[in-house]
Amino acid sequence: MTSSSYSSSFGRLQSLSVNFLSSNILQNLLHAKDVSEMTRILESTWYGAEIERAASLYSPPELLEVALNRHIVEINKIAIEATPFSGKTAIRAYLLKWDIHNIELILSSKMIGRAITETEPFLVSSRNFPAGISAGNISHDEMKIILSQTNVEGVVNHLVKYRYGTILMQHLDTYQKTGDLGPMMTDLIAYYYTTLIESLKFFQGDEGVIRDLFRAEIDKKNILSLLKGRDSNLDRELISRHLVTGGHIILEELFDIFGSKNMEEFVNKVEKHYNLAETLKDTYMKTHSLIDFEVAFDKYISKSYLKKLKNIALSLGTIFYFMMKAEYEWDNIKRIAYGKRYDLPIERINSMLILE
Numbered sequence: 001m002t003s004s005s006y007s008s009s010f011g012r013l014q015s016l017s018v019n020f021l022s023s024n025i026l027q028n029l030l031h032a033k034d035v036s037e038m039t040r041i042l043e044s045t046w047y048g049a050e051i052e053r054a055a056s057l058y059s060p061p062e063l064l065e066v067a068l069n070r071h072i073v074e075i076n077k078i079a080i081e082a083t084p085f086s087g088k089t090a091i092r093a094y095l096l097k098w099d100i101h102n103i104e105l106i107l108s109s110k111m112i113g114r115a116i117t118e119t120e121p122f123l124v125s126s127r128n129f130p131a132g133i134s135a136g137n138i139s140h141d142e143m144k145i146i147l148s149q150t151n152v153e154g155v156v157n158h159l160v161k162y163r164y165g166t167i168l169m170q171h172l173d174t175y176q177k178t179g180d181l182g183p184m185m186t187d188l189i190a191y192y193y194t195t196l197i198e199s200l201k202f203f204q205g206d207e208g209v210i211r212d213l214f215r216a217e218i219d220k221k222n223i224l225s226l227l228k229g230r231d232s233n234l235d236r237e238l239i240s241r242h243l244v245t246g247g248h249i250i251l252e253e254l255f256d257i258f259g260s261k262n263m264e265e266f267v268n269k270v271e272k273h274y275n276l277a278e279t280l281k282d283t284y285m286k287t288h289s290l291i292d293f294e295v296a297f298d299k300y301i302s303k304s305y306l307k308k309l310k311n312i313a314l315s316l317g318t319i320f321y322f323m324m325k326a327e328y329e330w331d332n333i334k335r336i337a338y339g340k341r342y343d344l345p346i347e348r349i350n351s352m353l354i355l356e
Helices: 002-019 023-030 035-042 048-054 062-082 085-112 116-122 140-147 152-161 163-169 172-178 182-199 208-231 236-240 251-258 263-271 277-287 290-311 316-341 346-351
Strands: none
Touching: 002 062, 002 085, 002 316, 023 035, 023 316, 023 346, 035 048, 035 062, 035 316, 048 062, 062 085, 062 316, 085 116, 085 140, 085 152, 085 163, 085 182, 085 316, 140 152, 152 163, 152 172, 163 182, 172 182, 182 208, 208 236, 208 251, 208 263, 208 290, 208 316, 236 251, 251 263, 263 277, 277 290, 290 316, 316 346
16 A cells, blocks of 8 residues: 555656756756846746746846745645655655744844845745645745844744744843854754654655665754854854754764864864765865865765665655755755856856756
């Protein structure tokens, strides 16, 4: 029965997978003159419908941002609808990430005083479907109400009716004293990963790869926090407030990595767990840019886990593969657009893309 249900899911998502951008289209985007030309190229792809719908209210670069975000919401909607009952809890838990993405965006915008019109295009939501697609999550219209709050305190108070608000409220005093949103977001992310990993029960026996993938994502988040802490000369106690448990690397070892004498030692200690040597030594050790470290990790995760998910047919892995492939495509287009806006060389932009 389960096999039959996942067989249906596999067939539906497989038929839609032909719409993922080809390498030729990605190359055309890379060589586009600007974001406007990128948007025109994407009009003939599965992003075209959202570009057309958003064109009456937005123009590039906001038009592309809105279309990409609404498209990923539609992809998530398709994924949850294709998921058999036995897997819906896990998929819903995974999609909570978009609520947290939006909350972080709104809190950050309030902290720096951005106008609503500067923030709304970047929300991953749609009038036709809520962002996280989960019971009790936050709809697009509700997000606009939250966005209209005048400050961080107003946002947190409004979120109290959701599960997220009680988490944020615990750190409101700290934020008011320090202006640091980090502890708030760390606890939200910890809640997300705890909920997600707990939801991945071994009802079919092939979810271990998915759990390992998300533990690697926790490690990525933690190591990026360590790097930010080193750049800002933060002490161990302050860093500990930004770390999430549940990854493959335990906290004691994370602090050992953080205490490295120099960046070379830091990278070597990370190498004990993740084979990032080529990317780190070719790029990060030269640029010391967190983007390069993040890209190295994403490439590792894609190579080590995403291909395995693709090959676990008739299971939850097929659905996760479809959603994550769509997210990598979403990320790639955004990175190309970012490179165009800041006049980065094509070779530099290409180095930031995650390709299978």
